[in-house]
Amino acid sequence: MGLFTFLSKEKKENLEKGLEKTKTTLFSRISKAIVGKTKVDEEVLDNLEEILVSSDVGVETTLKIIERIENRVARDKYLGTSELNSILKEEIEALLQENTTLDFSDFDIPVSSRPYVIMVVGVNGVGKTTTIGKLAYNFKKAGHSVLLGAADTFRAAAIEQLKIWADRVDVPVITQAMGADPASVAFDTVKSAIARNSDVVIIDTAGRLHNKINLMNELSKIRKVIQKLIPEAPHEILLILDASTGQNAIEQAKQFTAATDVNAIALTKLDGTAKGGVVLGISDQFRIPVKYIGIGEKMEDLQIFDRNAFVESLFD
Numbered sequence: 001m002g003l004f005t006f007l008s009k010e011k012k013e014n015l016e017k018g019l020e021k022t023k024t025t026l027f028s029r030i031s032k033a034i035v036g037k038t039k040v041d042e043e044v045l046d047n048l049e050e051i052l053v054s055s056d057v058g059v060e061t062t063l064k065i066i067e068r069i070e071n072r073v074a075r076d077k078y079l080g081t082s083e084l085n086s087i088l089k090e091e092i093e094a095l096l097q098e099n100t101t102l103d104f105s106d107f108d109i110p111v112s113s114r115p116y117v118i119m120v121v122g123v124n125g126v127g128k129t130t131t132i133g134k135l136a137y138n139f140k141k142a143g144h145s146v147l148l149g150a151a152d153t154f155r156a157a158a159i160e161q162l163k164i165w166a167d168r169v170d171v172p173v174i175t176q177a178m179g180a181d182p183a184s185v186a187f188d189t190v191k192s193a194i195a196r197n198s199d200v201v202i203i204d205t206a207g208r209l210h211n212k213i214n215l216m217n218e219l220s221k222i223r224k225v226i227q228k229l230i231p232e233a234p235h236e237i238l239l240i241l242d243a244s245t246g247q248n249a250i251e252q253a254k255q256f257t258a259a260t261d262v263n264a265i266a267l268t269k270l271d272g273t274a275k276g277g278v279v280l281g282i283s284d285q286f287r288i289p290v291k292y293i294g295i296g297e298k299m300e301d302l303q304i305f306d307r308n309a310f311v312e313s314l315f316d
């Protein structure tokens with residue numbers, strides 16, 4: 001119990017640190033918007049709407065939040081601006097709670113699907129390789145054996161970078177030469193994982209090819225090849241999105257979810273950006289759950305997304 005409390009306190013502090021910019025920006029904007037006002041009225045709500053949209057919450061989600069607050073204003077006779085932060089927090093929490101997506105609690109994997117194959121996708125530079133390193137660290141820490149596969153063969157540096165993470169975390173990695181067929185690397189990796197009895201396989205893929213159609217075709221080819229070995233794999237197609245790109249992240253989520261069977265999302269680089277509101281928009285608008293958030297460059301800087309903890313930290 002003591003250890004558990006300690007760990008979750010540390011986790012909470014990291015999350016708060018990671019959300020600092022988003023938080024400071026959001027609340028300084030809100031305080032400016034209510035200067036000299038005592039009552040939540042139409043003008044305050046208009047300003048709030050603008051603030052949420054410019055914090056990258058997204059228009060759709062912002063409108064839902066504003067509508068909830070409007071209903072509350074209509075219901076309660078008087079809402080003071082001093083209550084605005086707590087009302088906003090409650091309504092955001094309630095909105096996210098309406099979503100039926102699952103919450104994940106730890107780095108565990110189903111016993112029935114071993115090796116559990118995770119295929120990591122996303123455009124270049126969003127943090128795929130870094131997230132793989134962090135995932136490997138966390139799965140290993142949770143007592144699982146991990147094998148990585150360097151199926152981003154488009155650049156030599158990509159293979160090297162994954163090797164560096166594998167060394168750092170001390171897990172094995174399967175590679176081939178630059179330019180090799182990514183599907184063949186994926187096949188080798190999964191085959192090797194079966195032979196070694198690995199618990200988790202994580203496959204890196206290229207973020208950039210000659211064009212988008214090529215990229216999507218390649219991802220489906222990798223998938224088909226993996227399925228020759230394990231018909232229900234990849235168990236997880238994890239889409240990585242860079243939160244600091246705001247609306248671009250939402251756009252990429254739309255494109256990838258339309259073209260591939262993405263079933264989990266990781267939002268990276270929440271630290272150092274004021275665009276953390278994008279997490280709210282993405283977890284509200286997409287049926288696919290946000291499973292992980294990246295809040296720094298180190299291996300410890302990955303957390304399982306917990307919507308309640310997220311909103312709590314944002315408004316703490």
Ligand SMILES: Nc1nc2c(ncn2[C@@H]2O[C@H](COP(=O)(O)OP(=O)(O)OP(=O)(O)O)[C@@H](O)[C@H]2O)c(=O)[nH]1
Binds near residue numbers: 130
């Ligand atoms: N601050 C911060 N930086 C991050 C985070 N995740 C990744 N990065 C940084 O983002 C940069 C790009 O990360 P990569 O992991 O190389 O991204 P990638 O998607 O593999 O890129 P390509 O292989 O070029 O497609 C690196 O400098 C990482 O250190 C994060 O959560 N926070």
Ligand SMILES: [Mg+2]
Binds near residue numbers: 128129152
């Ligand atoms: Mg990479």
